[in-house]
Amino acid sequence: MKWVEICIHTSQQAVDPVSNILYEAGSSGVVIEDPEVLTREWTDQYGEIYDLSPSDYPETGVYVKGYLPETVFLPDTVEQIREAVDHLVEYEIDVQPNQIYVGEVKEEDWATAWKKYYKPVRVTDSLVISPTWEEVDKSNPNEVLIELDPGMAFGTGTHPTTVLCLRALEGIVKTGDTVLDVGTGSGVLSIAAAKWGASRVLALDLDDVAVRSARENVELNQVESRVEVRQNNLVQSIQGQYDVIVANILAEIVLKLIDDATQLMKPNGFLVLSGIIKKKQEVVEQALLKAGLTINEVLVEEDWVAIIAQK
Known part of the structure; x- marks a missing residue:
């Protein structure tokens, strides 16, 4: 089978929504090539560090790259991807330079080469997040390990917005x-909450691909007895009271969520x-203040913020 690489040149801000567009178009995974990694200080405590070439960035x-099988429907799919990326500006997301490149890739090259991008x-x-094929020292009882298969979809849990949530x-x-995870994606936040001691976690996502991915990751990390993954539109029809509610989603969607989430929070809940x-x-x-919540802390990573509020 011939495969086609769809490369979208966009902004850091648009990485998550553009990645989601590629997933919805049928890509089983994405590669993100951000020149920021060229200046990052790396540790060799886990995994092997590769020499990175500036010419790749x-x-x-x-660059956000997805991979689709070459079929007669490919031109229509590429056009749908282009329209979906253009539509992001309606959410005030900067998508520039907003250029799309299409090229052929050999299946045998993609089958293994992409794994070099993912290390513990x-x-x-x-907390350490590791791809499933890497050997990681599991002897430290004070260390939490989450294993993910990046080929499943929805990333590796290391995007700045996810990192901020995990630290919070x-x-x-x-x-x-009890924890409610709205827009769970890969399920990494729910898995982490369970491994940190949560007795019950409800993970919600509207996208059926995300729901399948999260369920697989939950089972992979052996927390299915405490984490339930359900397809749902935000918190519509959700009942009960939660100690912690977490949502790693666009600000425009967050604003629609706050009032309903407040009603589902226990007193002193987060x-x-x-x-x-x-x-x-x-x-x-x-x-948040209008909803009667107190802002406890604001965490910052690059151009992103996470807010911890309390009832």
């Missing part, structure tokens, strides 16, 4: 807590919101 912006990463003081959850999830670009921070904070 854009001078500005980010320490995300917080106690590490500080607030207690043994026995609401963790991420996926918020800095220029949207103030409007989200105002909505």
Whole structure:
């Protein structure tokens, strides 16, 4: 079978929604080539560090690459991808340079070469995320390990917005807590909450691909007895009260969620919101205060913020 690489040259801000567009178009995984990694300080505590070539990365912006089988429907699919990316500007997401390149790739090259992009990463003081094929030291009882298969879809849990959520959850999830994860994606936040002691986690996502991916990852990490993954539109028709609610989604969607989420929070419960670009921070904070919540902490990573609010 011949495969085609769809490369979208876009902004850092648009990486998550553009990746999701490629998943919905049928790509089983994406590669993100961000020149930021060329200046990042790497640790060799986990995995092997590869020499990175600047020629593989854009001078500005980010390459987001997806892979689709070459079929007669491919031109229509590419056009649908283009229209979906253009549509992101309606959510005030900067998609520039917004250029799409299409090229052929040999299946045998893609089958193994993409794995070099994924190595174990320490995300917080106690949390390591690793692809399933890597050997990781599991002897430290104080260290939490989450294993993901990046080929399943919805990333590896190391995007800045996800990292912010994980750092926030590490500080607030207690043994026995109930957690609601809205827009779960890969399920990594739910898995982490369960491994940090949550007694029950409900993970929600509207996208059926995300639901399947999250369920597979939950089973892979052996927390299916405490994590339920359900297809759902935000928190519509959800009942009960939760100690912690977390949502790593776009600010525009966050604003629609806050009032309903507040009703589902226990007294003194926490609401963790991420996926918020800095220029949207103030409007989200105002909505939280209007809902009667207290803003406890704001975490910042690159151009993204996560807000921890309490009832």
